Amino acid sequence: MNLEQVMDQLKTQERFAKNITCWKVIPEKHGEYEDFPEYLNPKLVSALKKKGIYRLYSHQRKALDEVTAKNNITVVTPTASGKSLCYNLPVLNDLLADKNSRAIYLFPTKALSQDQVSELMNLVNVMGENIKTFTYDGDTPVNARVAIRKDGHIVVTNPDMLHTGILPHHTKWMKLFSNLKYVVIDEIHMYRGIFGSHTANVLRRLKRICRFYGSDPIFICCSATIANPRELAEKITETPMVLIDHNGAPSGEKNIIFYNPPVVNRQLGIRRSSLLEAKTLALTFLKNKIQTIIFARSRLAVEVLLTYLRDEMKSIPGGMNLVKGYRGGYLPKERREIEKGLRDGEIFGVVSTNALELGVDIGNLDASIITGYPGSVASTWQQTGRAGRRNSLSASILVASSSPLDQFIINHPEYFFEASPEHGLINPNNLYILVSHIKCAAFELPFADGETFGKENIYEILDFLEGERILRHVGGRWHWMAESFPAEEVSLRSASAENFVIIDITKDAKVIGEVDQSSAPMMIHEEAIYIHAGQQYQVEKLDYEEKKAYVRKVDADYYTDANLAVEIKVLDVFREKTVDNGQNYVGEVMVTSLATMFKKIKFFTHENLGFGHIHLPPEEMHTTAYWLSIPENIKELSREEMESGLLGLCNVMVNIAPLYLMCDPKDIRGVVQIKSPFTQKPTIYIYDNFPGGVGFSEKLYNMEDQLLKAARQVIMECNCEDGCPSCVGPYDEVGFGSKKFALKIIKGVLSD
Ligand SMILES: [Zn+2]
Known part of the structure; x- marks a missing residue:
């Protein structure tokens, strides 16, 4: 069967059809084209023609025109829309006219830069011009570094290397910084949270050094679809941007299908596992040799699903090797082979985490299956975007898990299709981040009295650093005086x-x-x-x-799944207020997490085979939190009932908060305390899952009782009798009766 026939089968077989909650067809779209502009160098034009490109997509032409007019741009591009020409054309066109020009290309990870670099080099080779593109990262051999500093026209790197390997050694890079005309930032939507906040400060340092050497580069940013691409780019670069978001590339007809696994135990509200349903759906495609990508939410889920699929594919000769896994933690060589296999069509199926959601080149596949809502509207669109060719049919199936957020989305498809994707949020002035980079910047060049950092007035911080004997204030300048090399001590990523x-x-x-x-x-x-x-x-x-x-x-015959125990301690209260009968706070907390035990879970049946203990040290994090304390004696709930209700309510609040915060579910976490040492009352905490916080707690605090009302709606609308994974959570986590107790707690807090 071909893809069309497989889709007909899904539509008509009752086994599948009855679980489909939405089938959306996005019609084929024709391309919009423009001619090459007259100012485009003939060498570049003929190289493009040799590669079979005779005209530009409208967004590529607009990007070229704007950059040539010296405007900073942010281009929003879906997969396979030829985004790299949006920056390569203006940069190469300038370099052909002036060999002294320089450009820096920033990619969030090494892996993402590789495909773009090979495409750029290919274009340069076809022109036969002496334009040198070099990758400068941790793997660059020491003896190659001198040549790169001197002769590299385009230096491809990542923010981490710019931070530790380039900016602190700017005197060796004089030629680059004196002539720097362009800074390209690809995949700018990835610069969110802590990483984005750090990168914004790295760019403040970059601009400071450029000013010192007399250059003023243009920023060219590319983003996947998010709610605020221009705002995010302007915040990261502190530069006004022209937004180019009308995509001129063609695309074939696209089918997006929402699939809710059937309920198998009505009393406990348990649905058939989304992994098992995804397996069945994937096999339908794979056995018909339809190239399919299957996304799963965790690395463990990827491996479990891969095990299942391989087991079923054994019956086909060579079938085991037609399906591969792909996730963080595989070695680079292994990943490159899988990417190539997908492009060449030798691999039919790949099971992946969101690692393949990004710009890694695997060609375009026919179908994608998304196991569990990826947590954000933006990610979901990116994962569906992996299926789809320019002029043929494609299909994407979202298979819901039992979580409240998944169930909300799968049953309210209109929410998904009408919703704006998430905001990329950053907080460059997070004090902990800002101070780190002011140290790095002072090491690079002394601050003058009255000098700002970006737009920030930093006198107090400089004064504090002098008190710490890190800076010395002499002759109107703040000089670095500590022994150490500050950039080495600052990691741009939240994880170590x-x-x-x-x-x-x-x-x-x-x-x-x-x-x-x-x-x-x-x-x-x-x-x-x-x-x-x-x-x-x-x-x-x-x-x-x-x-x-x-x-x-x-x-x-089993896999293991570990439990994490989380404790929270209030360090400081920023603000507090009474809303209805609850007390609301926002402040600073310390979160301690400890892996305590693990369960052994049998493959296929998912039955629990026993458990073991884990003996490892705890991990600590300072961050910001929102917390709500609840009147103690609501409707005379016993201690156990209060605990069960609190746990259930906390689950619902944490699960649906991303809809209001427009954040990824991983960005926030919740904890409850029956009697908080701080408030002396039953308390629900929701904290930013990043050191220092990025502003989600603040937003929750400002929501008044909106989140509690939304939680009440989710619990009341749920069809289960006594609480289930789609509202308060599974009974083995929250206890029996949680639904009833959670509703009592809400009633005790809200006055309506
Ligand atoms: Zn329920």
Whole structure:
């Protein structure tokens, strides 16, 4: 069967059709084209023609015109719309006229830069011009670095390298900074939260150094669809932007299908697992040789789904190798092979985390299956965008999990299709981030009296740093006087830069992958089943100090899933107010998380086979939180009933808050205390899941009782009898009766 026939089958077979809550057809769209402008260098025109490009998409032409007119631009482009020409054309056109010009290309990760660089180099080679493009990152050999500093016309790097490897050594890069005309920032929507806040400060430092050497570069930013691309770009670069968001590229007809797995236990409100449903749907495509990408929300889910699919594909000759897994933690070489296999059509199916949602080039596939709502409107569109060719049919299926957010979306498809995607939020003036970069900036060039950092007046911070004996104020300037090298101590990513390596000791010891610091306690504690590329390993020993996990191949019929215990302590209250009968606060907290135990869960049946303990040190984080304290003796709830109700209510609030905050569910977390040491009352905390916070708690505080009212609506609208995973949460987490108790608590707080 071809894709059209498979879709007909989904539509007509009752087994599938009855679970479909929405089937949206986005019609085919024709391309909008413009001719090459007359000012475009003939060498560039003939190179494009050699590559089969005879005219430009309208958005590419607009980008070229605006940059040539010296405007900063933000281009919003879906996948496969030829975005790299939006920056390569104006930059190359200028370089052909003036070989002294320089450009910096910033990509959020190394992997994302590779495809763009090879495309750029290819264009330069076709022209046969001496324009040197170099990648400058941690892997660049020392002996190549001198040549790059001197001769590189286009330096491709990432914000981390700019921060530690380039800006602090600006004197060696004089030629680049004196002639810097363009800064390209691709995938700017990824610069959110802590990472975006850091990058904004790195760019403040970059602009400061450019001013010192007398240059004033134009910023060219590219973004996927988010609610506020221009605002985000303007905040990160502190520069006014022209927005180009009308896409001229053609696209084929697209089918977006919402699929809700059937209820299998009505009393407990349990639906068939979204993983198992996704497996069935994926097999329908894969067995018909339709190239399909299957997204799952966690690395564990990727491996479990991959195991299931391979098991079913065994019956087809060579079938096992037609489906691959793809996620963070696979080694780069392994990932490159999978990307190539997908482009060449040798691999039919790939199961991936959101790692493949981004600009990695895997060509365009026919179908995508999204296992569980990815958490944001923007991510969902990016994942559906992985399926779709310029002139043929494509299909994307969203399979809902039982979580309240998934159930809300799958049952209110109009919300999804009409909603604005999320805002990219950053807070460059987060004090903890700002101070770090002022130190780095002072190391690079002394601050003069009255000088601002970006638009910030920083006298107080400079004065504080002098008190700490880090700066010295002489002759109207603030000089660096500490011994250390400040940039080394500042990581731009919220997670620690250091990863744990995983070493397979089945035969000869060899490294098979990596896990980041914050996931290590959950994924590679001792006795954990670590699944890599569908093969199971058991962790024999975790050397926490050395950051090494030693694993051995096993053939287990279960996987492991760890529990995280979270404690919270109030450090400072910024503001508080009474709303109805509840007391609302926003302030600073310390969150301590500790992996305590793990469950063994049987493949396919998902039955619980037992548990074990985890012995690892806790992780601490300072952040901002919103909290709500509740009158103590609501309707005479017993202590157990109060706890069950609080847990259920907290689950609902944390699950639906992203709809109002327009954030990713991972950005916030909730905790409850039956008797808070701070408020002395039952209390629900929701905190920003980033050190220092980025502003979500503040927004929650300002929502008054809107979130509580929304939680009440979700709980009351749910069809279950006594609470279920789609409202208050599963009974083994929140206890029986949680639905009733949560509603009583809400009634006790709200006065309407
Ligand atoms: Zn329910």
